[in-house]
Amino acid sequence: MMANGVDPDLVAALRNARNVMVLTGAGVSAESGIPTFRDALTGLWRNFDAASLATPEAFRRDPALVWGWYEWRRMKALSARPNAGHLAIAQLSSHVEHLSLFTQNVDDLHERAGSRAVQHLHGSLHHPRCADCARPFSLPASAPVEPEGGRRLAPPACPACGGLVRPGVVWFNEALPEDILARAFASCRASDLLIVAGTSGTVYPVAQLPEVARRAGCRVVQVNPVASELDRVCTWNLRGTAAQLLPAMVSRAW
Ligand code: OAD
Numbered sequence: 001m002m003a004n005g006v007d008p009d010l011v012a013a014l015r016n017a018r019n020v021m022v023l024t025g026a027g028v029s030a031e032s033g034i035p036t037f038r039d040a041l042t043g044l045w046r047n048f049d050a051a052s053l054a055t056p057e058a059f060r061r062d063p064a065l066v067w068g069w070y071e072w073r074r075m076k077a078l079s080a081r082p083n084a085g086h087l088a089i090a091q092l093s094s095h096v097e098h099l100s101l102f103t104q105n106v107d108d109l110h111e112r113a114g115s116r117a118v119q120h121l122h123g124s125l126h127h128p129r130c131a132d133c134a135r136p137f138s139l140p141a142s143a144p145v146e147p148e149g150g151r152r153l154a155p156p157a158c159p160a161c162g163g164l165v166r167p168g169v170v171w172f173n174e175a176l177p178e179d180i181l182a183r184a185f186a187s188c189r190a191s192d193l194l195i196v197a198g199t200s201g202t203v204y205p206v207a208q209l210p211e212v213a214r215r216a217g218c219r220v221v222q223v224n225p226v227a228s229e230l231d232r233v234c235t236w237n238l239r240g241t242a243a244q245l246l247p248a249m250v251s252r253a254w
Helices: 008-016 056-061 063-079 084-092 109-113 178-190 206-215 242-253
Strands: 019-024 098-103 118-120 193-197 219-223 236-238
Touching (some): 008 219, 008 236, 084 193, 178 206, 219 242
Parallel strands (some): 019 098, 019 193, 193 219, 219 236
């Protein structure tokens, strides 16, 4: 069923749900000024394809290019502020008996909006580690340096083993954190309502979660301005942005 506004059945489902799971993607941070993955990249990065920079092979081939790209993204994330969508999700936890929040995003805007126990399925820009010995690396608290020549920036060396420090994100051809993924599948099966916002639903295994939820009897509501791969498994497809529709859902329910 499609709905342009917030359907009364959805309002009732939200109000009556005891276990709510929220799954977010890049679209939730779009209105904070952070580009999504499948939008064309802009400025310096317009000739790059995000997927070609997000691989272990790309880092091995050209560590400074990949580190520069992630430092650019970390700069964008640090200068961005949570939007009304992030804030509405944080507010939900005060209304719902049990709320779990899983995100594919590597920024920390959910945390800065006040959400607790945010589960980062694809890692975080803010927790790099050594590519060789995996020891966590502490980034300076100050904003990152502008990459040299606008783009390349040599990654720091690990103080323990001298290896190159790499971004703490999950790249293509890498496994997701097993514990977080297992919790996401368990949460799908245990929830009454899954809210999926701002994801194209094209990257597995996360893209499987709405289907798993649906098969377990959980109803699924999607927030996205356009149709996505997930439309067919959702009970409600709300066409609009996260910053418009998530606050509208919360304020209609309580
Ligand atoms: P995508 O860039 O694939 O999709 C973003 C989705 O957000 C699209 O469906 C947009 O229509 C939608 N969108 C755009 N603006 C929105 C808004 N204001 N409100 C709500 N929705 C909006 O991003 P993800 O689905 O998050 O993985 O991408 C999944 C993964 O692919 C990423 O985590 C990353 C990437 O490769 C890795 O790096 C491993």
